Amino acid sequence: MxxxxxxxxxxxxxxGIAKKRxxxxxxxxxxxxxxxxxxxxxxxxxxxxxxxxxxxKFKAYSKGYAKAKKSGxxxxxxxxxxxxxxxxxxxxxxxGKMTGGMTSKANSSRAVIFFTNPKITERAMINNxxxxxxxxxxxxEKQLAKTFERFLP
Numbered sequence: 001m002x003x004x005x006x007x008x009x010x011x012x013x014x015x016g017i018a019k020k021r022x023x024x025x026x027x028x029x030x031x032x033x034x035x036x037x038x039x040x041x042x043x044x045x046x047x048x049x050x051x052x053x054x055x056x057k058f059k060a061y062s063k064g065y066a067k068a069k070k071s072g073x074x075x076x077x078x079x080x081x082x083x084x085x086x087x088x089x090x091x092x093x094x095x096g097k098m099t100g101g102m103t104s105k106a107n108s109s110r111a112v113i114f115f116t117n118p119k120i121t122e123r124a125m126i127n128n129x130x131x132x133x134x135x136x137x138x139x140x141e142k143q144l145a146k147t148f149e150r151f152l153p
Contacts, residue, residue: 031151037104037106040111040136041103044113044136048091048092049091049093054140055132070088
């Protein structure tokens with residue numbers, strides 16, 4: 001599961017620009033995309049922590065899960081122990097591994113946000129079906145475009 005950060009760059013042609021400057025520009029674009037992707041990760045993490053997805057507030061946990069999450073659970077072979085969270089916020093966070101497992105990579109034409117571990121990726125895909133968190137609203141996309149422009153050399 002990955003999310004591409006796409007920003008259109010104009011002009012698309014480097015004709016007439018010296019080769020050395022072209023290399024500098026491409027390196028600058030790669031760095032700007034990389035930094036923009038990190039800002040994207042921060043947006044997802046901050047929003048998710050507040051109980052919000054890119055389509056709005058998360059739907060409530062089931063009564064059984066909410067009760068279990070409030071009181072916590074012991075370690076089992078399938079999951080880590082959890083001491084509980086009495087806040088009642090639907091934030092997709094028990095251990096922090098899922099939202100903390102996001103990273104990014106970039107080249108001179110695009111950046112991709114993805115999860116570092118197959119188990120975390122699977123968990124994120126399941127959560128994203130019920131509570132859409134892995135993506136950006138139009139407002140967030142505009143914010144990322146401005147961020148990209150700010151990071152350009």
